[in-house]
Amino acid sequence: MKNEWPLWEVFIRGQHGLAHRHVGSLHAPDAETAILNARDVYTRRNEGVSIWVVEAKHIAASSPSEKGPLFEPSESKIYRHPTFFDIPEEVGHM
Amino acid sequence: MYAQMVKTASNRVKTREEMSPEEQHFQDKIDNDVKIEPKDWMPEDYRRTLIRQIGQHAHSEVVGQLPEGNWITRAPTLERKAILLAKVQDEAGHGLYLYSAAETLGVSRDELIELLHEGKMKYSSIFNYPTLNWADIGAVGWLVDGAAIINQVALQRTSYGPYSRAMIRICKEESFHARQGYSAIMKMAFGTPEQKKMAQDAVNRLWFPALMMFGPSDKDSVHSEQSMAWKIKVKTNDELRQQFVDQTVPQIDYLGLERPDPTIKWNEERGHYDFAMPDWDEFFNVIKGNGPCNADRMENRRKAWEDGAWVREGLLEHARKKAARKVAAE
Numbered sequence: 001m002k003n004e005w006p007l008w009e010v011f012i013r014g015q016h017g018l019a020h021r022h023v024g025s026l027h028a029p030d031a032e033t034a035i036l037n038a039r040d041v042y043t044r045r046n047e048g049v050s051i052w053v054v055e056a057k058h059i060a061a062s063s064p065s066e067k068g069p070l071f072e073p074s075e076s077k078i079y080r081h082p083t084f085f086d087i088p089e090e091v092g093h094m
Numbered sequence: 095m096y097a098q099m100v101k102t103a104s105n106r107v108k109t110r111e112e113m114s115p116e117e118q119h120f121q122d123k124i125d126n127d128v129k130i131e132p133k134d135w136m137p138e139d140y141r142r143t144l145i146r147q148i149g150q151h152a153h154s155e156v157v158g159q160l161p162e163g164n165w166i167t168r169a170p171t172l173e174r175k176a177i178l179l180a181k182v183q184d185e186a187g188h189g190l191y192l193y194s195a196a197e198t199l200g201v202s203r204d205e206l207i208e209l210l211h212e213g214k215m216k217y218s219s220i221f222n223y224p225t226l227n228w229a230d231i232g233a234v235g236w237l238v239d240g241a242a243i244i245n246q247v248a249l250q251r252t253s254y255g256p257y258s259r260a261m262i263r264i265c266k267e268e269s270f271h272a273r274q275g276y277s278a279i280m281k282m283a284f285g286t287p288e289q290k291k292m293a294q295d296a297v298n299r300l301w302f303p304a305l306m307m308f309g310p311s312d313k314d315s316v317h318s319e320q321s322m323a324w325k326i327k328v329k330t331n332d333e334l335r336q337q338f339v340d341q342t343v344p345q346i347d348y349l350g351l352e353r354p355d356p357t358i359k360w361n362e363e364r365g366h367y368d369f370a371m372p373d374w375d376e377f378f379n380v381i382k383g384n385g386p387c388n389a390d391r392m393e394n395r396r397k398a399w400e401d402g403a404w405v406r407e408g409l410l411e412h413a414r415k416k417a418a419r420k421v422a423a424e
Binding site for chain 2: 003004005007024025026027029030033040041044045061063064
């Protein structure tokens with residue numbers, strides 16, 4: 001539509017030192033306004049200490065049809081998990 | 095409820111044999127509670143139904159600000175004013191989350207807003223009733239948002255990922271709305287005889303419109319079957335309405351108010367309250383656009399949208415110029 005503000009994806013870092021996490025999206029004319037709007041929409045109850053915004057069109061995503069080729073190979077590689085290995089109890093915590 | 099009578103293209107659910115392999119795979123995911131995500135394959139009718147339902151839900155959040163906004167400047171204390179302002183601001187946020195969810199289905203927010211303003215999309219019938227005094231504001235928070243919570247808690251399990259996530263976010267904020275409403279109505283019910291009378295009057299007027307929010311009875315709800323099969327709807331209209339009545343009657347009793355429907359009676363055998371259905375002719379009439387405030391609400395919406403156009407355009411033009419200056423400087 002004519003003159004529609006672009007869509008921005010919003011990422012917020014919560015209180016406890018975690019990574020920024022995707023929380024939703026909003027429309028804004030530019031990055032500065034997007035951050036102000038994100039403050040008003042997504043942090044009204046102390047949900048965050050830092051905001052990232054990125055215009056939605058700049059996000060590249062994997063497609064659902066690639067799900068098999070991308071993610072199935074790791075399913076059979078159970079030795080990548082620590083629980084694959086039995087460590088004798090005498091050895092102690094590892 | 096915030097989305098009443100959402101149309102699906104067919105009134106009949108396809109049998110497994112009638113489904114294409116893609117449709118079978120899609121239905122399997124839904125039956126196994128695997129969420130459908132924006133880029134996944136989905137039947138065109140699923141997409142269209144969701145756009146209608148989520149759009150209607152979003153419109154309800156936004157139009158719902160109007161009957162309450164009217165009372166921000168008339169709140170009885172500064173604290174009540176700040177609380178109401180925060181609630182109305184939440185509603186704008188809820189509208190935004192829902193428009194965002196709808197946008198993942200390939201429709202833009204401005205398109206949805208224009209469809210609303212052209213009368214081609216609906217919003218909940220409840221917002222076509224007036225808020226005549228401060229007791230109504232308490233009753234709206236308590237009853238209308240209370241009814242909304244019942245619907246929205248169920249919808250957290252809806253099959254479409256972005257819609258479900260929007261519901262989870264909204265539910266976290268919504269219980270503040272119901273509780274602030276009940277707190278306001280408590281103040282009045284336990285106040286002077288005049289205040290108590292106002293509280294009673296508000297409950298009497300808003301009870302049946304609140305029951306209408308869940309939509310027509312299951313037997314008259316022609317679009318439910320497909321929506322249930324797709325888990326766009328998770329519980330039927332009558333199930334949700336019963337849940338609302340069971341939850342709300344003890345709250346009315348606690349206030350020492352008379353029940354707004356004299357036929358409300360505990361049914362030991364069913365383990366639920368029996369109650370009278372609202373006047374469905376009135377409901378269909380309001381849905382058609384003939385409720386007490388339909389014209390007013392849409393006029394205010396259109397005016398706000400048109401009056402704000404220069405701000406939206408100005409900010410966009412400013413952003414364009416700023417970007418161009420940045421490019422020129424580099």
